[in-house]
Amino acid sequence: MPTEGTWVYVVNLRRVYWGRRTRRAVRAVRMVREFVKRHTKADEVIIDNELNNYIWSRSREKPPARVKIIVSIREEEPEEGEGKLRKAIVRLAGKKLRPGRYKA
Secondary structure, three states, X not given: OOOOEEEEEEEXXXXXXXXXXXXXXXXXXXXXXXXHHHHHOOOEEEEOHHHHXXXXXXXXXOOOOEXXXXXXXXXEOOOOXXXXXXXXXXXXXXXXXXXXXXXX
């Protein structure tokens, strides 16, 4: 299970093209959120505005087929209750970054 750190992933969004045309960008954002939850075991996923704008840039009917993202994991103590809360912050990655783990 990943601890605090930074990872670069390439998320394949071709599956959103299988469904109804008018909801593709909404499904693409949901797929990114589910992908990050599955791969980082995060309790909460925060998608950066720049990534959201990139997915929606070609309208709701034609989102990009794949997107390269940077995921940063932070463990925080909640105000009340036990255990730590794992937050994943998702940003749009540059073209030069290769997938894998990077030092925080």
